[in-house]
Amino acid sequence: MVLAQLGGSISRALQQMSNATIIDEKVLNECLNEITRALLQADVQFNLVRDMQTNIKKIVNLDDLAAGHNKRKIIQQAIFNELCKMLDPGKPSFTPKKGKASVVMFVGLQGSGKTTTCTKYAYYHQKKGWRPALVCADTFRAGAFDQLKQNATKAKIPFYGSYTESDPMKIAVEGVETFKKENCDLIIVDTSGRHKQEAALFEEMRQVSEATKPDLVIFVMDSSIGQAAFDQARAFKQSVSVGAVIVTKMDGHAKGGGSLSAVAATKSPVIFIGTGEHMDEFEVFDVKPFVSRLLGMGDWSGFMDKIHEVVPMDQQPELLQKLSEGNFTLRIMYEQFQNILKMGPISQVFSMLPGFSAELMPKGREKESSTKIKRYMTMMDSMTNEELDSMNPKLMNESRIMRIARGSGRHVREVTEMLEEYKRLAKVWSKMKGLKIPKKGEMSALSRNMNAQHMSKVLPPQMLKQIGGMGGLQSLMKQMGSTKDMMGMFGGGDK
Numbered sequence: 001m002v003l004a005q006l007g008g009s010i011s012r013a014l015q016q017m018s019n020a021t022i023i024d025e026k027v028l029n030e031c032l033n034e035i036t037r038a039l040l041q042a043d044v045q046f047n048l049v050r051d052m053q054t055n056i057k058k059i060v061n062l063d064d065l066a067a068g069h070n071k072r073k074i075i076q077q078a079i080f081n082e083l084c085k086m087l088d089p090g091k092p093s094f095t096p097k098k099g100k101a102s103v104v105m106f107v108g109l110q111g112s113g114k115t116t117t118c119t120k121y122a123y124y125h126q127k128k129g130w131r132p133a134l135v136c137a138d139t140f141r142a143g144a145f146d147q148l149k150q151n152a153t154k155a156k157i158p159f160y161g162s163y164t165e166s167d168p169m170k171i172a173v174e175g176v177e178t179f180k181k182e183n184c185d186l187i188i189v190d191t192s193g194r195h196k197q198e199a200a201l202f203e204e205m206r207q208v209s210e211a212t213k214p215d216l217v218i219f220v221m222d223s224s225i226g227q228a229a230f231d232q233a234r235a236f237k238q239s240v241s242v243g244a245v246i247v248t249k250m251d252g253h254a255k256g257g258g259s260l261s262a263v264a265a266t267k268s269p270v271i272f273i274g275t276g277e278h279m280d281e282f283e284v285f286d287v288k289p290f291v292s293r294l295l296g297m298g299d300w301s302g303f304m305d306k307i308h309e310v311v312p313m314d315q316q317p318e319l320l321q322k323l324s325e326g327n328f329t330l331r332i333m334y335e336q337f338q339n340i341l342k343m344g345p346i347s348q349v350f351s352m353l354p355g356f357s358a359e360l361m362p363k364g365r366e367k368e369s370s371t372k373i374k375r376y377m378t379m380m381d382s383m384t385n386e387e388l389d390s391m392n393p394k395l396m397n398e399s400r401i402m403r404i405a406r407g408s409g410r411h412v413r414e415v416t417e418m419l420e421e422y423k424r425l426a427k428v429w430s431k432m433k434g435l436k437i438p439k440k441g442e443m444s445a446l447s448r449n450m451n452a453q454h455m456s457k458v459l460p461p462q463m464l465k466q467i468g469g470m471g472g473l474q475s476l477m478k479q480m481g482s483t484k485d486m487m488g489m490f491g492g493g494d495k
């Protein structure tokens with residue numbers, strides 16, 4: 001999970017400060033020292049950290065703050081702003097447009113995660129309705145084409161490459177042409193890496209770039225190099241026109257913060273971060289929501305984005321309509337489970353919720369809950385349509401339960417447990433009966449003006465359960481104030 005350790009240390013420091021009865025210079029210094037330590041441990045450059053500390057002290061003049069002022073909020077806001085400043089390159093990246101063919105070339109050192117990231121990037125866009133395609137122009141590493149082919153096949157993304165051709169330019173040009181003819185709108189070219197920056201690597205990159213004329217060159221970098229990212233990013237930028245950066249392996253390295261700030265210092269926008277080996281362990285990188293998550297304040301826009309991503313826009317009102325009528329069937333539960341599994345790692349989604357830290361959801365537990373969901377779904381696969389769509393609790397008699405257990409190869413006890421879970425969820429959802437539901441196309445308005453009721457309607461039941469049901473959600477939202485306030489406080493708005 002994204003910098004869970006750094007985020008945890010910073011939010012703990014803020015929490016400790018909030019627990020103090022009076023916030024004076026000593027308390028502020030302690031909090032800042034704690035944050036400084038955490039940032040230095042994450043390999044953020046000393047000068048950046050020192051400047052941050054000085055700036056915060058300049059902004060937060062405790063003596064000047066009149067009584068009644070919310071000192072905590074002001075300090076928190078100052079820390080938020082300074083962290084954003086540290087990570088903001090001050091320059092947006094070129095963004096390809098859906099439906100218009102764009103060529104995106106990936107460059108980076110060998111082992112940085114380039115090939116994996118190409119597929120993640122393609123998969124991310126495919127889920128959003130793009131038509132991506134992958135071209136393997138890495139003729140340097142034996143096995144690179146096989147790796148790309150394997151990843152692409154798994155994600156059902158068209159690919160192009162050759163086992164015999166040794167000229168990367170030829171493959172790149174042929175691949176790009178082929179996919180342009182096939183009306184793909186995102187043609188991704190994976191290039192060779194080398195063990196270190198060297199003339200041959202840069203020359204090959206330059207030639208492939210000249211031949212394919214990419215709309216965007218993305219530099220992929222491993223976060224474990226920390227602040228050394230500054231020199232690496234600069235060297236690549238000087239050789240090809242790097243338009244954006246993706247930082248990988250943010251899950252495993254304490255130096256992630258250092259690499260992000262170092263890249264920002266080269267004025268290159270980081271657009272995504274890799275947070276694991278799996279295809280969906282890939283997150284949009286946006287400075288404000290990222291820092292907000294780091295401080296344990298959530299990221300509602302990212303969270304809603306996730307929901308919109310997994311529940312197709314046109315199905316949302318339909319689903320809500322059914323729920324508002326109180327029709328929570330086993331089929332709806334099944335569909336919701338499918339959505340949860342599509343959402344990707346639960347902990348990733350969790351860290352977007354205010355007050356929740358990625359640390360709260362250890363990886364093991366996450367696996368456990370998705371295994372359980374899959375088990376429930378297997379049992380539901382053995383049900384008849386009548387059973388899935390029924391609202392009659394008496395329908396599930398003993399002989400039906402035994403048939404389902406036999407059909408799915410599970411114990412009767414497990415089927416009963418799944419049905420109990422269904423009843424519990426149905427009870428939660430029955431409370432939503434009669435709620436006014438948004439009409440088609442009103443979902444974005446909904447995300448702008450969310451309250452607990454609204455939120456609960458779009459939350460998958462499993463997640464609602466994790467939050468502690470409707471009661472938990474209400475108190476969570478109370479804790480953070482309204483969404484509007486929060487976005488205002490962080491200088492954000494609609495995205």
Ligand SMILES: Nc1nc2c(ncn2[C@@H]2O[C@H](COP(=O)(O)OP(=O)(O)OP(=O)(O)O)[C@@H](O)[C@H]2O)c(=O)[nH]1
Pocket residue numbers: 108109110111112113114115116117138141144147192193194248249250251252273274275276277
């Ligand atoms: N934990 C973690 N591992 C990652 C991430 N991204 C990539 N990897 C792993 O890093 C290793 C190297 O990734 P590759 O995609 O093969 O690297 P590459 O840069 O394409 O290498 P070349 O093709 O030789 O240039 C693989 O084992 C990936 O699974 C990430 O975000 N997190």
